[in-house]
Amino acid sequence: MNGDDEQLLNGRVYGRDHDDPRQGPQPGRTYVELTGGPLDGLFLDVTGWTRDETSAGAVLATELGRFGPGGRALYDPRPGDPGRFDWTADSP
Numbered sequence: 001m002n003g004d005d006e007q008l009l010n011g012r013v014y015g016r017d018h019d020d021p022r023q024g025p026q027p028g029r030t031y032v033e034l035t036g037g038p039l040d041g042l043f044l045d046v047t048g049w050t051r052d053e054t055s056a057g058a059v060l061a062t063e064l065g066r067f068g069p070g071g072r073a074l075y076d077p078r079p080g081d082p083g084r085f086d087w088t089a090d091s092p
Contacts, residue, residue, distance in 0.1 A: 011023075011024050011041065011043070012024060012041075013025060013026075013031070013042065013043045013044070013045055014034065014042045014043065014044045014045070014060060015045075024043075025043050029045055029047045030045070030046050030049075031043040031044060031045055031047075031083075032044050032054075032077070032082070032083055032084060032085045033084050033085070034060075034075055034084075034085055034087070035078070035084050035085070035086050035087065036086055037065070037075070037087025037088075037090070038062050038064035038065040038073050038087075039060060039062055039073050040087070044058060044085065054077060055077060057074065057075050057077055057085060058074075058075045058085060059072050059074050059075075059091070060072060060074075060075065065090035066090035067090055067091065070092070071090055072091045072092075073087060073089075073090055073091075074087070074088045074089045074090070074091060075087055075088065
């Protein structure tokens with residue numbers, strides 16, 4: 001990923017297009033920041049997730065990981081910091 005790609009990701013919500021005028025976090029929603037890995041700097045909307053769902057982390061589709069199109073990035077909650085999910089691996 002080059003610097004231009006990284007700029008497109010920072011501050012954007014996962015799943016929103018880079019040219020969406022509402023690409024950033026919205027009031028009244030709950031987000032976690034994705035740290036490390038191919039989705040570093042994105043926010044994941046976890047509004048309505050249960051405690052069990054949040055504690056399980058997230059498996060997110062991405063073309064930017066080790067496995068390219070069709071790949072997934074695995075993120076786990078950061079212990080002691082409920083506002084961040086840390087990258088743990090890529091998966092096919």
